[in-house]
Amino acid sequence: NAGVTQTPKFRILKIGQSMTLQCTQDMNHNYMYWYRQDPGMGLKLIYYSVGAGITDKGEVPNGYNVSRSTTEDFPLRLELAAPSQTSVYFCASARDTSYGYTFGSGTRLTVV
Amino acid sequence: GQQLNQSPQSMFIQEGEDVSMNCTSSSIFNTWLWYKQDPGEGPVLLIALYKAGELTSNGRLTAQFGITRKDSFLNISASIPSDVGIYFCAGHSGGGADGLTFGKGTHLIIQP
Numbered sequence: 170n171a172g173v174t175q176t177p178k179f180r181i182l183k184i185g186q187s188m189t190l191q192c193t194q195d196m197n198h199n200y201m202y203w204y205r206q207d208p209g210m211g212l213k214l215i216y217y218s219v220g221a222g223i224t225d226k227g228e229v230p231n232g233y234n235v236s237r238s239t240t241e242d243f244p245l246r247l248e249l250a251a252p253s254q255t256s257v258y259f260c261a262s263a264r265d266t267s268y269g270y271t272f273g274s275g276t277r278l279t280v281v
Numbered sequence: 282g283q284q285l286n287q288s289p290q291s292m293f294i295q296e297g298e299d300v301s302m303n304c305t306s307s308s309i310f311n312t313w314l315w316y317k318q319d320p321g322e323g324p325v326l327l328i329a330l331y332k333a334g335e336l337t338s339n340g341r342l343t344a345q346f347g348i349t350r351k352d353s354f355l356n357i358s359a360s361i362p363s364d365v366g367i368y369f370c371a372g373h374s375g376g377g378a379d380g381l382t383f384g385k386g387t388h389l390i391i392q393p
Contacts, residue, residue, distance in 0.1 A: 209290075209385060211287075211369065211383045212324075268312075269314050269326035271326075272324050
């Protein structure tokens with residue numbers, strides 16, 4: 170059982186470039202989340218989705234976009250990369266909002 | 282938004298010692314969760330608590346949901362080298378689907 174799979178694991182972007190961070194889960198979870206983790210700052214919610222076709226902003230959505238065309242996939246798009254987006258990005262899914270999330274192994278992004 | 286105060290920020294202990302960390306919130310949570318993150322990986326759920334006063338164990342780990350619903354603690358007994366990592370508390374108020382609120386983490390370091 171793969172759980173939550175994130176690709177790529179590492180990426181270096183130049184300022185102004187765009188990219189999509191991929192996330193897929195095979196547990197048929199309705200709830201999916203994108204977090205960013207900065208040193209000493211914990212996890213901040215970027216976007217979340219309660220099911221296919223439904224997405225909503227979290228605490229730090231600026232500079233990002235998401236889509237949820239299927240239950241399994243929840244890609245995160247960076248349109249114009251900025252140094253402030255250098256971070257580790259985690260995707261997570263859950264069966265229910267109050268149950269523990271299953272996290273992917275993360276994407277480490279550096280913008281130079 | 283809601284904030285969790287997690288302490289201590291870091292702990293330097295000897296192998297075999299017991300460890301205690303806690304989280305407090307200014308608002309009530311209906312769910313408390315404790316996660317562990319190993320280097321280069323996503324957080325993994327250790328213990329979930331759903332009821333005020335609940336005390337739950339998972340091997341050498343014990344966590345409690347505070348009676349006031351505004352705090353939780355995690356204890357690790359007889360620490361071993363593989364306990365090294367970052368421990369996060371997380372809470373959910375039950376009010377919506379917008380994700381868990383995470384503490385900033387406790388970095389556990391075990392000295393030989």
